[in-house]
Structure formats: C-alpha cells, structure tokens
Amino acid sequence: xxxxxxxxxxxxxxxxxxxxxxxxxxxxxxxxxxxxxxxxxxxxxxxxxxxxxxxxxxxxxxxxxxxxxxxxxxxxxxxxxxxxxxxxxxxxxxxxxxxxxxxxxxxxxxxxxxxxxxxxxxxxxxxxxxxxxxxxxxxxxxxxxxxxxxxxxxxxxxxxxxxxxx
Numbered sequence: 201x202x203x204x205x206x207x208x209x210x211x212x213x214x215x216x217x218x219x220x221x222x223x224x225x226x227x228x229x230x231x232x233x234x235x236x237x238x239x240x241x242x243x244x245x246x247x248x249x250x251x252x253x254x255x256x257x258x259x260x261x262x263x264x265x266x267x268x269x270x271x272x273x274x275x276x277x278x279x280x281x282x283x284x285x286x287x288x289x290x291x292x293x294x295x296x297x298x299x300x301x302x303x304x305x306x307x308x309x310x311x312x313x314x315x316x317x318x319x320x321x322x323x324x325x326x327x328x329x330x331x332x333x334x335x336x337x338x339x340x341x342x343x344x345x346x347x348x349x350x351x352x353x354x355x356x357x358x359x360x361x362x363x364x365x366x
Contacts, residue, residue, distance in 0.1 A: 241266045244332050244350035263334065263350055265327055270295050270318065272334065274345060276302040279318050279336050291325030294318070299336060299344045315339050328352070 244263040263272040270281040281297030299316035318336050322329040336345040
C-alpha cells in the first residue's frame with residue numbers, strides 16, 4: 201500500500217506545474233498574445249559584406265524590423281514581409297515575403313514582384329544584435345540579393361532613390 205502516497209505526490213507536483221506550463225504557452229507562435237521577437241523598431245544598414253569582401257553592385261542596404269514587418273531596401277529592390285515573425289534559439293529568423301524590383305524601360309518604371317524567402321541570422325541570437333547576416337532567395341533557392349552582413353544603426357539612412365540606371 202505504499203503506492204498511494206507516491207501517486208498523490210506525483211499528482212500534487214503536476215497540479216503545481218500546470219500553471220507554469222500554461223504561462224510558457226502564451227508566447228508568439230503558440231496562439232497566445234506574445235509581443236513578438238522585438239520591442240520597438242530596429243534598423244540595420246550598410247553596403248553589405250560577404251565573407252569579408254564588399255558586396256559588388258549591391259548599393260546601400262537598409263533593413264527595418266518590427267514585430268509585424270520586415271523590410272529591406274537596396275536601390276530599386278525591396279523585400280517586404282508584413283506578418284508576425286519569430287527568431288529561433290540560434291538567432292535565425294526565416295520570413296516569407298515578396299521581392300519587388302523596379303526597372304526602367306525607355307525611361308518608364310516597370311515594377312515586378314516575386315515570392316521570396318529572407319533568412320536573418322543575428323550575431324547575438326536576438327534582434328538587437330550588432331550585426332545580422334541576410335540572404336534573400338527566390339522560390340527555387342536562387343539568390344535575389346548577394347548575402348550581406350549589416351550593422352545595427354540608430355536609424356536607417358534614407359534609401360537610395362530608384363532612378364534609371366539605379
């Protein structure tokens with residue numbers, strides 16, 4: 201008859217743990233009301249570096265992050281994601297969005313958009329990291345933008361204007 205005290209002790213432990221487990225399930229991605237991966241807005245910018253070498257023909261990249269928006273602009277190109285997103289324990293965020301390009305044909309702007317996936321690898325496993333490595337690929341896995349490493353800045357500089365030859 202020693203089994204009854206063990207069963208009661210286990211039941212009491214589960215009853216004590218249940219409220220803690222319920223609180224753990226209230227964050228982003230769990231159907232709860234979590235606040236998302238960041239507080240406020242973070243800006244990253246730079247001309248981008250890949251394996252220590254400057255990115256060629258990339259222009260100034262500006263990345264703005266908030267809980268329901270990821271937007272990167274580079275000259276006549278833009279990646280946009282407008283839904284909640286998350287950063288995993290390793291500092292990686294994978295967001296689906298649209299990659300928009302503007303080209304000029306006979307001086308007339310023509311825009312096109314394709315589905316794209318952006319990978320954000322934060323240097324310190326959180327959005328307020330000093331650096332973020334960025335890749336943007338199309339549905340077939342082709343790079344739409346050369347891999348970039350951007351630095352956090354107090355505020356993003358104004359994106360370059362999209363103009364013929366830009």
